[in-house]
Amino acid sequence: MSYQSGYGFPADVLTDRARMERLFENNWFFVGTRGDVPKRRDYLQFQIFDEQYFLVHGMDGKIRGYANRCPHQSARLVGDQTGRCAARIICPNHQWAYDMDNGAVVHAAYMPDDFVKSCEAKDFALTSIEVREVGFMLFACLGDNPDHGSMDRMAEIIAPYTDPFALAEHGYKQAHHSREIIDANWLHAMINNRECCHCELNHKRLLNLFYPSAFNGAMTPEYQEVLNRAQARWTEKGLAWEEIAFDPHDYFRIARYPMVEGFKSITFDGELASQKLIGPFVDGEPDSGTLSFWLNPNCWVHFVSDHIAVNWLLPLGSEQTELYTSWIVHADAKEGVDYDLDHLTDVWNVTNAEDVGLCKSMHDGAKSRYYKPGPYSPQEQFCIQFSDWYMRRSEADA
Ligand code: FES
Ligand SMILES: [Fe+2]
Missing domain, CATH: 2.102.10.10 (Rieske [2Fe-2S] iron-sulphur domain)
Structure with a gap:
């Protein structure tokens, strides 16, 4: 069975390690x-x-x-x-x-x-x-x-979003770093990341903080209203917010998204994870929003007012993937004084553990004699984007 845009990967694509290696060699x-x-x-x-x-x-x-x-x-x-x-x-x-x-x-x-x-x-x-x-x-x-040109283009486009976070050298530090080897194919882990249709049943706590639309790029009237209010606030504060979603460049997405109103950080209780604010917020108030960045092939990063939550995936083969997570805080923030490690890391520790289970489940399913590459919904548009990108960029003569 050959790959068809809008559908999952055929089993032989999932197990094609040479294709995966080509992708990482050339991108x-x-x-x-x-x-x-x-x-x-x-x-x-x-x-x-x-x-x-x-x-x-x-x-x-x-x-x-x-x-x-x-x-x-x-x-x-x-x-x-x-x-x-x-x-x-x-x-x-x-x-x-x-x-x-x-x-x-x-x-x-x-x-x-x-x-x-x-x-x-x-x-x-x-x-x-x-x-x-x-x-x-x-x-x-x-x-x-x-391809240095692709990095140059990305640098130019994301500068208005990320420049305000560029504190002086030594302005940040890693509060915590974790790794987990997932017994699942890297493509499954990426597909899981690129949609939020699984969130309602599997990430109940995460949905206290975020609207699934922020991850899906899907729009509901309720979310449109929240987004309009947030965008007016960001314009007033001089914060870049316009979404660039893999278009016209096919390898990254960046935008500012509102968290549920009242949330100051990516924490389950909505309170600040670190008392030392960062970037554009360092001398002001925390904002109930996140600047989020996704890169094909392998990361998602959320910049909030007091820390940067960073997740990335690297394939170890076609059967295993390593998930890396870092929590970056202000260089002067002190553990136990300005931040509590569990409070800071809870959301992605819990959410990633939920996703790891789903990735394993899909990985096992793709080995089943009953496996079929199923169709994606319109709300899984970024899975289609990622899959098309992967197939195009990993061709033998690309
Ligand atoms: S010094 Fe590194 S292997 Fe000998
Ligand atoms: Fe998830």
């Missing part, structure tokens, strides 16, 4: 935020398919990406999910040391004295991958020919 994907590696020498490790990489905040302030393999004898360079390197990246195996700003080997223990200066040493620099920072968010590309 930018989300790998975290500056807030995940806020200080020089901070790193964040991640895995995609069978390979590990890490981002590192360089001594020059730039964030770069490297394969997490020592060029000497392939040992893993950084072991933890997040952490801080020494002044050099030092391999825990034979202590070769690398400059984090250019990947060059700067010390090779047990090698002849002139090795580091030799031509041969140049052949053993760290393997780097392309990383771009746009609006505090970090995007990587594994292939040799990344």
